[in-house]
Amino acid sequence: MPRLKKGKSIKRVRSLEYDNLAGYIFISPWLIGFFAFMVIPMIVSLYLSYCRYNILTPPQWVGLQNFKDIFYNDPRFWQALKVTFTYVVGAVPLRLFFALFLAVLFSQKRKMVGLYRTMYYIPSLIGGSVAVAVMWRQLFGVSGALNSFLIKTGVLETGFGWNVHPRTALLSLIILAAWQFGSPMLIFLAGLKQIPASLYESAAIDGANRVQAFFRITLPQLTPIIFFNLVMQTINNFMVFTQAYIITGGQPFDRTLVYVLYLFRTGFTYNKMGYASALAWILLFIIGVLTAVIFRSSSYWVYYESGGDL
Amino acid sequence: MKRRSIGILLLIALFVTVFALSGYAQPINLRIAWWGNQTRHDATIEVIKMFEKKNPGIKLSPEYTSFGGYWDRMAAQAAGSNLADIMQQDYKYITQYVDSGLLIALDRYVGNGLNFADVDDSFLAPGRVYGQLYGINLGANTYAFAFDADLFERAGIKAPTPDWTWEDYFNTMRQLKAKLGIYGDHELTLCTNNVSGLEHYVRQHGQTFYNADGTALGFDEKLFAEFYGWDLQLTNEGVCAPPEVRLEVTSIENNPMVMKKAAMASIWSNQVVAYERAANRPLKMALWPKMKGQKQEGTYLKPSMFFSITRDCRDIDASLKFIDFFINDVEAYKYLSVDRGVPISSKVRAALSAEAKGAEKEMFAIVDLAAKHSSPIDPPPPAAFKQVIDTLNDVHFKILYKVITPEQGAKEFFQRANKILADAAK
Numbered sequence: 193m194p195r196l197k198k199g200k201s202i203k204r205v206r207s208l209e210y211d212n213l214a215g216y217i218f219i220s221p222w223l224i225g226f227f228a229f230m231v232i233p234m235i236v237s238l239y240l241s242y243c244r245y246n247i248l249t250p251p252q253w254v255g256l257q258n259f260k261d262i263f264y265n266d267p268r269f270w271q272a273l274k275v276t277f278t279y280v281v282g283a284v285p286l287r288l289f290f291a292l293f294l295a296v297l298f299s300q301k302r303k304m305v306g307l308y309r310t311m312y313y314i315p316s317l318i319g320g321s322v323a324v325a326v327m328w329r330q331l332f333g334v335s336g337a338l339n340s341f342l343i344k345t346g347v348l349e350t351g352f353g354w355n356v357h358p359r360t361a362l363l364s365l366i367i368l369a370a371w372q373f374g375s376p377m378l379i380f381l382a383g384l385k386q387i388p389a390s391l392y393e394s395a396a397i398d399g400a401n402r403v404q405a406f407f408r409i410t411l412p413q414l415t416p417i418i419f420f421n422l423v424m425q426t427i428n429n430f431m432v433f434t435q436a437y438i439i440t441g442g443q444p445f446d447r448t449l450v451y452v453l454y455l456f457r458t459g460f461t462y463n464k465m466g467y468a469s470a471l472a473w474i475l476l477f478i479i480g481v482l483t484a485v486i487f488r489s490s491s492y493w494v495y496y497e498s499g500g501d502l
Numbered sequence: 503m504k505r506r507s508i509g510i511l512l513l514i515a516l517f518v519t520v521f522a523l524s525g526y527a528q529p530i531n532l533r534i535a536w537w538g539n540q541t542r543h544d545a546t547i548e549v550i551k552m553f554e555k556k557n558p559g560i561k562l563s564p565e566y567t568s569f570g571g572y573w574d575r576m577a578a579q580a581a582g583s584n585l586a587d588i589m590q591q592d593y594k595y596i597t598q599y600v601d602s603g604l605l606i607a608l609d610r611y612v613g614n615g616l617n618f619a620d621v622d623d624s625f626l627a628p629g630r631v632y633g634q635l636y637g638i639n640l641g642a643n644t645y646a647f648a649f650d651a652d653l654f655e656r657a658g659i660k661a662p663t664p665d666w667t668w669e670d671y672f673n674t675m676r677q678l679k680a681k682l683g684i685y686g687d688h689e690l691t692l693c694t695n696n697v698s699g700l701e702h703y704v705r706q707h708g709q710t711f712y713n714a715d716g717t718a719l720g721f722d723e724k725l726f727a728e729f730y731g732w733d734l735q736l737t738n739e740g741v742c743a744p745p746e747v748r749l750e751v752t753s754i755e756n757n758p759m760v761m762k763k764a765a766m767a768s769i770w771s772n773q774v775v776a777y778e779r780a781a782n783r784p785l786k787m788a789l790w791p792k793m794k795g796q797k798q799e800g801t802y803l804k805p806s807m808f809f810s811i812t813r814d815c816r817d818i819d820a821s822l823k824f825i826d827f828f829i830n831d832v833e834a835y836k837y838l839s840v841d842r843g844v845p846i847s848s849k850v851r852a853a854l855s856a857e858a859k860g861a862e863k864e865m866f867a868i869v870d871l872a873a874k875h876s877s878p879i880d881p882p883p884p885a886a887f888k889q890v891i892d893t894l895n896d897v898h899f900k901i902l903y904k905v906i907t908p909e910q911g912a913k914e915f916f917q918r919a920n921k922i923l924a925d926a927a928k
Contacts, residue, residue, distance in 0.1 A: 246602075246885075247577040247578070247580065247581050248577060248580045248581070248598065248599065248602035248604060249602045249603075261925075265925075333750055334746050334750060351746075352746070353744075353747075353749065353750075355746075356745065356749045356750075357746060358903050358905070443749055443899065444745065444749070444899040444900075444903060445896040445897075445899050445900050445903075445905070446896060457892070460574050461892075462886070462888055462889050463577060463885075
């Protein structure tokens, strides 16, 4: 009898192993990608951040030299940080505001709401793409649509370079970011659906108007979703690249030199791959700290029905 | 029945393959990389086909991109010890590649694989780094003006002559602006995101852009202030284009001269064919201005590009055979024409110039003219030159947007560029 039992258990272990194996095989495309394109490059870049490496010749270990140079000897690093912070502080709240505003509009039961939802999501679908950046460049260019409108209506006499003028270049990037509110909007919509209708009903019985209902019920109930969107959008916007690369290229005089664009230039244009790796790790650290800060702050403003345990 | 016949067929195929393999040597497979536009890609591929037909034992697989992407790609290949056998090289980059030990010196193959009987040594000189031949020049090139002779005529202005001075250039542009209401030239020679214009002016003072060992700038600060002061002045007058317009000039197709918004454009001579095609009207060429009392000619002849053999080359003899063919074969230039500059073989040159017309003829004429009004090219720039150009561009736009004066700009550029060069040399 015991023998049989043993055999059975071995069989079970085997079938468990087999199940696991099948599981690993099924996720192997993702696993291979994860290791080949994420984990290994990250380890390599960590090593390279302590090296001087011009791609053409093998890397040379220089210790903390890259980090020292970045912090003490590189005004463009600080300029890139300044630009990126300005961009994030401008773009994230604007995008979240539009997302929430439209989500509230579209959560109402009206005719054609489905169509509008889809239409307003389209900019985000194509948002990060090169094509939109090129279109933006044309729209706000010297001989672009905005200028011809302003000239026709007599506001301007000659074309104005919205994308490239030192005063407005970064603003045009921020507006582009705000326009791509689709994905936070969808998440807000889902969040709005979760708010129990009974809350609104009892508020209505107590005589609350719509504005009161929004600030007293919708907003507090939505704070976990706002929190989620805030974290995701902050991380995303710190890594902005395509738009700046194509529309302004960092022009004029580094006014739109966002951090990742500077990192890219350092690595691929100036062939300073070690230095660029160090920049990348500093960015990771900054985003990490900021995310932690937002998490910490959440206990003061995020409302959880369960009592607030994260 | 059917199955059996397939089996027999397979057997025959196998037999034939084995027979073929034993009868012929395996073909040599080479990789060749270049940058360029579609015209160059098509022409080069045609020439590769011609070469393969004449040399059945050698196969060449092409790898081509635009200039910007090319160097990223080559750097990645170098890092993986997987460079193409033959690569197109550039005067600005070749020293860096030689320093990294990525190219092979070719001196001992001259006359022994490479036939330079019809090539003047002055064409080979720029391909020598530290006295050794690492790059085979593919054509002579020079910067110059391309201009619309029709617009000049309509404005009643004489076309530029070889002994034109800066003052003549300014006045011509001002007249063009006054008579036609368009820009004279959208920039002051090549001065936007480009050092060539300033370098031209610096050379006329008998100075060099970088010092001899590439650790600092090699000219007087006041030359920067003067040159970019002119640019600012002309921009203020509306004779040159404002900064936002310059930033939108991203390709030949949207160059203001091509779009008839300017009468002249500063270009590299081998680009004139492409400019004429984009503009769809005949263009003329002229040399950049001289300076009154200049110490030396600012203009120089530059090798448009090189072919180099890389460290990772699998068959040097076969690679040399292709380069030799590329340099000397008259037939090949039916496709190549002057796209890589004026060919270095006198035989090819004679055959081509006899049949040249339109833009090609202009190109031959301007390179001939430049040869008479030029001084030798300066040594290649130091490896950090890209950062220096970016800095120059930065300062230039600060001046154009009137954040700083040209004098302050000169100070800032010198301070920043010298720091970059000193740091890179460490």
